[in-house]
Amino acid sequence: MPDNALYTDLSCYYDLMCADINYRSQSDTVHRLHQIFGNSGLKYLDLACGTGPHIEYFIKEGYQCNGLDISQSMLDIAALNCPEAKFELGNMCTFETDSSYDLITCFLYSIHYSGDIENLNGAIKSAHKALKTDGIFCFNAVDKNHIDNELMAKHTVLHDNSEFSFCSSWFYSGEGEKQKLKLSVEKTTTEITQQWTDEHPMVAINFEALQNLLMPYFDVHIFEHDYDKIITWNKLSGNAIFVCVKK
Ligand SMILES: C[S@@+](CC[C@H](N)C(=O)[O-])C[C@H]1O[C@@H](n2cnc3c(N)ncnc32)[C@H](O)[C@@H]1O
Secondary structure, three states, X not given: OOOOHHHOOOHHHHHHHOOOOOHHHHHHHXXXXXXXXXXXXXXXXXXXXXXXXXXXXXXXXXXXXXXXEOOHHHHHHHHHHOOOOEEEEOOOOOOOOOOOEEEEEEOOOHHHHHOOHHHHHHHHHHHHHHEEEEEEEEEEEEOXXXXXXXXXXXXXXXXXXXXXXXXXXXXXXXXXXXXXXXXXXXXEXXXXXXXXXXXXXXXOOOHHHHHHHHOOOEEEEEEEOOXXXXXEOOOOOOEEEEEEEEO
């Protein structure tokens, strides 16, 4: 099984895996942050958009939506979920467009898919270049020094006469600039169980280093990872929402 099977062979299960994520409240929070810090313009790009769950909400808010992802299988589903949006196959670390976006997002920790610090820097530079002067780049991230290798998120969904169990967890060895996202999918149909596991290599970084990468390009505001209220980051939490206003 390739290490990105979830986004290729298993892409049809992706929306089930994310069934417990409140995409509406995430999107509402980003929309509010854009109204507070950005220019309120409506040209929107979602990086690593997957099957387009954020784009679905931004379409309802009247945005002109675009999505970019490295997996054609995920984009095929996104195009069905969001027929009003435009999708492009591409790498967020190297993509190029004119400076025409008001808002760029990258959620579900997908910025870490840039893989290493050099490519993360590439993603930051590409997003900066693609924004209008007062546009914002908004994403969530995890600080490598706060990863608890014992923590695991698990949920179960009944679908199509089968029971699906999805597990995800971070792993960081404690050294270097690589962490892993471990994922597993279990499908049980009439007592027969199939299991798939993925390990996704991702960039590991602490928040001080991430701010230092962002600051040459953006004014950086950091918030607690809370989609019910907007609270300034307490400088201790290991998960946060970054709002970066183009300089
Ligand atoms: C965890 S999913 C997140 C999808 C969506 N943002 C969400 O919140 O549900 C990660 C996505 O990142 C995409 N991806 C991974 N590496 C990428 C890269 N270098 N450039 C663009 N997309 C990438 C994968 O194909 C996958 O669709």
